[in-house]
Amino acid sequence: MDMDILRIDDADYPAHLRSIKDPPLRLYYKGDLSLINKPAVAIVGTRRCSPYGRWAAKEIAKRVAGCGIPVVSGMAEGIDSAAHWGCLESGMGTVAVFGTGLDVCFPGSNRQLYAKIASCGLMLTEYEPGTEGLPGHFPQRNRIISGLAKSVVVVEGAIKSGSMITAKLALEQGRDVYAVPGNINQPNSIGVNKLIADGAFPIMELETVPELLGIGSGRLRRLIDRLTDEEKIIIGNVLEAPGITAEEIALNSGLELRTASFLTSALELKGLVFTQGRRIYMAK
Amino acid sequence: MYARVLTSSVFGLSGELCWAEVDVEGGLPNFSIVGLGSQSVKEARDRIRSALENCGFDFPLRRITANLTPASRRKDGSHYDLPVAIGLLICSGLIRPGRDMEDLEDGRTAFLGELNLSGRIVAVDGVLPMVIGLKQHGVKHVILPEGNIKEAMLVHGIDLHPATSLRQVADHVAGFDLIPPCIRTEEAACAESGVLDFSDIKGQEAVKRAAQIAAAGMHGMLMTGPPGVGKTMIGKRIPGLLPPLTADEKLEVTQIYSVAGLLKDELSCISARPFRAPHHSISVSSLVGGGSIPRPGEISLAHRGVLLLDELPEFASGTLDALRQPMEDGYVVINRVNGRFAYPSRFMLVAAMNPCRCGFWGDPVRPCTCSDSERKRYIGKVSGPFLDRIDLQISVERVVYKDLAPGRSLRPTGTEALREGVERAAAMQAERYACLDIRYNAALGPKMTELICVPERPAEKLLKDAFEKWDLSARSYHRILRLSRTIADIDGSASIKEDHVLEALQYRFSDGMPK
Numbered sequence: 001m002d003m004d005i006l007r008i009d010d011a012d013y014p015a016h017l018r019s020i021k022d023p024p025l026r027l028y029y030k031g032d033l034s035l036i037n038k039p040a041v042a043i044v045g046t047r048r049c050s051p052y053g054r055w056a057a058k059e060i061a062k063r064v065a066g067c068g069i070p071v072v073s074g075m076a077e078g079i080d081s082a083a084h085w086g087c088l089e090s091g092m093g094t095v096a097v098f099g100t101g102l103d104v105c106f107p108g109s110n111r112q113l114y115a116k117i118a119s120c121g122l123m124l125t126e127y128e129p130g131t132e133g134l135p136g137h138f139p140q141r142n143r144i145i146s147g148l149a150k151s152v153v154v155v156e157g158a159i160k161s162g163s164m165i166t167a168k169l170a171l172e173q174g175r176d177v178y179a180v181p182g183n184i185n186q187p188n189s190i191g192v193n194k195l196i197a198d199g200a201f202p203i204m205e206l207e208t209v210p211e212l213l214g215i216g217s218g219r220l221r222r223l224i225d226r227l228t229d230e231e232k233i234i235i236g237n238v239l240e241a242p243g244i245t246a247e248e249i250a251l252n253s254g255l256e257l258r259t260a261s262f263l264t265s266a267l268e269l270k271g272l273v274f275t276q277g278r279r280i281y282m283a284k
Numbered sequence: 285m286y287a288r289v290l291t292s293s294v295f296g297l298s299g300e301l302c303w304a305e306v307d308v309e310g311g312l313p314n315f316s317i318v319g320l321g322s323q324s325v326k327e328a329r330d331r332i333r334s335a336l337e338n339c340g341f342d343f344p345l346r347r348i349t350a351n352l353t354p355a356s357r358r359k360d361g362s363h364y365d366l367p368v369a370i371g372l373l374i375c376s377g378l379i380r381p382g383r384d385m386e387d388l389e390d391g392r393t394a395f396l397g398e399l400n401l402s403g404r405i406v407a408v409d410g411v412l413p414m415v416i417g418l419k420q421h422g423v424k425h426v427i428l429p430e431g432n433i434k435e436a437m438l439v440h441g442i443d444l445h446p447a448t449s450l451r452q453v454a455d456h457v458a459g460f461d462l463i464p465p466c467i468r469t470e471e472a473a474c475a476e477s478g479v480l481d482f483s484d485i486k487g488q489e490a491v492k493r494a495a496q497i498a499a500a501g502m503h504g505m506l507m508t509g510p511p512g513v514g515k516t517m518i519g520k521r522i523p524g525l526l527p528p529l530t531a532d533e534k535l536e537v538t539q540i541y542s543v544a545g546l547l548k549d550e551l552s553c554i555s556a557r558p559f560r561a562p563h564h565s566i567s568v569s570s571l572v573g574g575g576s577i578p579r580p581g582e583i584s585l586a587h588r589g590v591l592l593l594d595e596l597p598e599f600a601s602g603t604l605d606a607l608r609q610p611m612e613d614g615y616v617v618i619n620r621v622n623g624r625f626a627y628p629s630r631f632m633l634v635a636a637m638n639p640c641r642c643g644f645w646g647d648p649v650r651p652c653t654c655s656d657s658e659r660k661r662y663i664g665k666v667s668g669p670f671l672d673r674i675d676l677q678i679s680v681e682r683v684v685y686k687d688l689a690p691g692r693s694l695r696p697t698g699t700e701a702l703r704e705g706v707e708r709a710a711a712m713q714a715e716r717y718a719c720l721d722i723r724y725n726a727a728l729g730p731k732m733t734e735l736i737c738v739p740e741r742p743a744e745k746l747l748k749d750a751f752e753k754w755d756l757s758a759r760s761y762h763r764i765l766r767l768s769r770t771i772a773d774i775d776g777s778a779s780i781k782e783d784h785v786l787e788a789l790q791y792r793f794s795d796g797m798p799k
Contacts, residue, residue, distance in 0.1 A: 243648065245490065245681055246490055246790075247487070247488075247489050247490045250489070257489050257490060257493060258493060258787055259783075261490065261493070261787055261790050262783050262784075262786035262787040262789075262790065263786070264790060265750075265786035265787065265789040265790050266746075266782075266786050268753075268789075269746060269749050269750055269753060269786075269789075271753075275790075276646060277508070277509075277639075277646050277679035277681060278490060278678070278679050278680075278681050279646070279648075279681070
């Protein structure tokens, strides 16, 4: 199997991962490395999940992917798999962090998902090829999952579980932790409910997930999807630097000044941006 | 004995015929000039007396009456000296008109010029409109001061005889020594000296684009921005963007300068676009024209050129509001007891102002220290109706260091590059308005705007959306239509497309407060 190696001093090595307490010195990877350029959203949970948990993980993943943000998870059974599938079904590449060598598909039942991520996603691990799944490896790799994310969503998990370890690591790394509340008669709900009691953000409504996670509103995303490519460039620039002027956009993007200028009017008419003087701000 | 000699008077910008009649009779020696002359006309008596003596004539010691007819209109200026003196010489028999000059009384030859005491002829103001008026009335020859010959040469189809002294003119009239008419040489190309270039301005590309649009259609332009961002620099460079004056325009402009007495020797023809930048302490009458004997104001001196009003809110509010009518009509009318004077005033207004008293409102670096009400009061000094008449409004932002630093990819656009678009637009407009009394899009009235600036269907829908969204006034609607037309002209596009309307919408208001 062909794979590449990413070292901690490589320019491509994501800065947000480098800044955690014990970053992996090298990563074996296969797939689209650009997926981890920016902090992603991690969705983790128990392997023995309920149908509700599977549904919730998948739907949340779809919403995240809809905002153009990849989902990071561990490709385990249950919640992890549901999250990966949700992301892939939305047409977004997903990131799987392995607790084994890349050439090992663990668990074996995930062969289909493994093949899919290999073709349109990113898989990475700190273990050498051929390394089998050892119990100690999985909690270790969880620090990479949360390290690659800016938000970690825990869908289901018992008090003592890998998910709780991930949540704890995420907090240590300064990531935001979100939890999906569960029924109180299920062991797998107790962990997440306790997370909420301890201060994690509860996910209370599916539709507002993007706003809650701070990755843009779904409505905005849908509006932006309908724009022309040039208009998207303008929006991209305004999102990145509110208060930018058309001149600066022209300078950054290579668009002609007058194009940037009339597109700004078009976007104003669509209600996406507003201008104050010549500075452009997001209206939503 | 009676004699009469033709001369001319200027009312506003129109030169009219005026006869200098002189009558010499017996009686106590006296010399009076009647015909509603101003002080400078009355003083002609003393100048003429000395000039005659110093040219070797004996001043007749008889009762002399000179009358300037039509006698009911007020006359001003010193150019009546020469015709009165010639009339006096003829009727007192000091000279006898030569054979060629027998038609003097028919008004085939006119005389203009001021005399000094030694009898030399001095240049006067307003020669160009007088010569134009004389030619229109069928006069064939004009004898005028040599110092005015260059401006008079703008008029074709009339013989111009440059004179330097009263003696010379007397000899000419007597037929002893004729003054040959001036031979026209090819007009020397007036070197455009010291035209400022837009490439001096780094950054501010959006404002340069706005300046290009404004210049292309002669639209009014308002720049709002903190101090020191280059508003004045941009304003000063706009005349360089405008297409050169056409021959007709040169004549119009030179007439105004001639009447205002602003034609200096080297500058006997105005060939570059006028640029006037009056200080904000200017009075209404110096701005729009006035005085008991009306003179053109700054707005007429800026005719066919640029009028830059810097620090707009510092102008007295009455002063600015006096601009409203001339801006719409393209001329200003001054009514006086003795007449109604009209001066053209088709200028391009370029105004600049700060967004608030301290100047830093909306600035990303320096905080503004004005309260909201202070800001409103400051902006409120410029009346809404006045602002509504400025087609193009843009805010000028502070240039960040990276734009000033060398090696930026967006090279500063120069005047040459901007002018290309302006000239394309000028050609489009010339073609469109060939049989109309309009030259630029800015001159379109509401009705003409709706007739001529018709956007394509999708662009029209955009405009409608914009209207509902921003609640724009009917006047802003026309403003945006005119600007869209100009932007399309710069593109060389016959129809107004969506892009053009959208770009025009960028220039709708200047300080973030919809009007």
